[in-house]
Amino acid sequence: MLASCSQKATAPTASNTSAATPDTAVAAIGAAPAFKVPVEYFTLDNGLKVILSPDKTAPIVTVAAYYNIGFRIEPKDRTGFAHLFEHMMFQGSDNLGKMEFIQLVQKNGGILNGSTRFDFTNYFEIVPAHKLQTMLWAEADRMKGLNITQDNLTNQQGVVKNEVKVNVLNQPYGGFPWLDMPQYANKNWYNAHNFYGDLDDLDAATLEDVQSFFKTYYAPNNAALVVVGDFEPDQAKAWVKQYFSDIPSATIPEKVNLTEPPQEKEQRFTKDDKLANKPALAFAYHMPERNTPEYYAMGLLNQILLEGDDSRLYQALVQDKGYTGSVSGGINYLGNMFNYNGPMLWMGDLVYDKTVSADSILSVIDGEIEKLRQNGVSQEQLDLAMVKMRSSLYDQVSQMYGFGKADLLATFALFDNDPERINRLEEEFSKVTPALMQQTVEKYLRPTNRTILIINPQAQI
Template identity: 70%
Template sequence: MKLKVGMSLLPLLFLFIFGCQNQNEKKNTDSKEVAQFKVPVEYYTLDNGLKVILSQDKTSPTAIVALYYNIGFRIEPKDRTGFAHLFEHMMFQGSKNLGKMEFIKLVQENGGVLNGSTRFDFTNYFEIVPSHKLETMLWAEADRMRGLDITQENLTNQQGVVKNEVKVNVLNQPYGGFPWLDMPQYANSNWYNAHNFYGDLEDLDAANLEDVSSFFKTYYAPNNAALSIVGDFEMDETKAWIQKYFEDIPASDLPAKPDISEPKQTEEKTFIKNDALANKPAIALAYHMPQRNSPEYFAMGLLDQILVQGDNSLLAQKLEKEKGFTSNVSGGINYLGNMFNYQGPMLWMYDLTYDNDTSKEEILTAIDEVMNGLKDSIDQPTIDRAIVKIRSQLYDDIGGTFGLGRADLLCAFALFDDNPERINTLEDSFKEITPEIVKKTIDEYLTKTNRTVLTVNPLLAENDKTKS
């Protein structure tokens, strides 16, 4: 389960537009340089419902094919926890014209890289290839959208692979699942948001061929997907290839989405997780997010920057620099992506490990000092600095990994908003947020009644004390 795109590998792929007022047109105002970035976006939909986003950039002779299906682990079948992730693995087991693992071989032998991941609200697959292999990748993605090789042998094999992944990444790992897997289960109430999306071992064993076939026919259809192409390609030629390979894939009858709303939290929740492999205590704090795309949502994005992002963030200054309780406060909105590529209820969260001679009460007291004085620190200069940090992060995300971050946002905005052009208005949305909106958001959302606190009890450390 790949979690997040990493650091930038190429110069940022933006078109910068600089303008200055003409001195002859200037009337009692100073000339100002205006800078903004603009990602080229062409968006359309095939007759079968497939959403297509094209974003051309000839900086490098590479192309990205990103295919996002509007099905994540949030709405996977009950009693089949981990099924969406299991199915992600099944997508590499063969299709009509490509045998088992031949999809991977095809990409790698043509000089490309590929991966897939399962998130809250989508499952995605991507290939980064030399641009002259773009048609090959479109054919291959269409081939497996058209039909998988669903056999008991492939299913049994991948059940074993995923179960082993759970054991390695969660069950047999210190701080395994903390807090990205654990916290949603503690903080949320609705099963769709609160179940073990990596998968209980019994549920993974219970999956059968009928489950796999039904899931594929229902959700892996063009009218439940978005396809983005980013990089060096010819527009008309690429449109013709997409039409050729995808247009005759039939749409499916999509079921009604279940109710994924989360009831309002009215009192603080606290939990302790015993960890036999951990040697230091850890703590994570989570708050339910405002509704996506609301003014308060963008205000929380600013507060995330102010509180936890970077060495100058308030919690880093208090817990790392002033108190010396920890060396790393990390956090954000949506630990399995970013604040833009999800659709349902979400948590803002941060976590840290700390020394055994520091108490949880000391940590919480220091945190409360920051939170109690937070509104007093909110003014326009503080917001402006947060916007600079957000802008920098957007540049890193959108330009990183040959433009993969760009493909991610384009698909997410197509699936969830039917508007991939949103990628070009994100900064403006943050600039519309005033100090008054930020303070209102603090009062409504950054309260103890909206907070869940999860601590890790390090049994390994206790055992070491007993031995000594």
């Protein structure tokens, strides 16, 4: 599936750390080698941000093109448009016919994909190292000129509508909670609309809409290009300049206002699901602003409360009470805690037996958070959370032959103009203190900052 936006993607867990003792956890922190990713960063005259990160581990390269357009800022009355356009990017360009981009990658032994997320749309290819030049040429070809025709648009409107039906409308718990919760928890339309797309809105997209969208958002000055893997930086730089330098820049619209008003009262909603046979519950708390000290503290609180079988909520809800077989969650269900650029929710969700009440589950969640509020987080507990966070971060960087590394480099370039930030993440987490953890619990994990969504099962068994 070219569009992976329907997949819930939480940050990797680190269950292998659950058996660590406090002494070994602290020792691991002290003995860990410095985390260092090679980064060469430059910007072409047309505004394209380019990040090169050589890695000779294996004879492969990952090429990733990230565009600073995602679900959040798609046009009003055109819900799902960012996702629709992701599909259009595989329909041919000036020198590659329909589906030939895909065939070019696959016939050279590579894999590829694209996805639409909150704040970006990305495309990547992982190929044998000697095919780097070919992939750079191909990515430049579709950035330079996409084959936008009515036939292609009509075809992809049908594909996307079918995807919505298969993945959301005709699935039990379809869209729960990754698609549903933002619509309930947020107030600003940009954060709260149906990202996957209303079927009527998808039908209403015109050829002129698509052409304008491409010229506006798929310009080099609204993009980042990343190359990770086995290559010579000087040669890669020469090829990037050769193929991308002559693509004209565009006038980028002013950023939309994504600000969410503070939530001062708990919200509860129930949604009927005609295909579900068990109730489900999701909870969401508004996150601190990205890159603040509290943001990093929330990342560590997430490790304590939700990540892994040793997490507080797994132990309480699964092991102790037996209310559910699993509980999952995290920061940013459509990626990880680093690759977004706006308001975000810390969420958790579970499916449970009809014999259990939603209030019983919420009482357990409140109890675990109250323990943190009353007792605080000890340095010992913080050190263990840091071990898990480090493991999660390393998993992210090594994911899919370098794609995980490319993802962080691209988003840090797009959002912060600072891909080197990848090498400072551990330092930022290490600044978090027990006092800051407790302050963050008090300020953000309060019931009045929470939205509850309960699935009411309607399936006839």
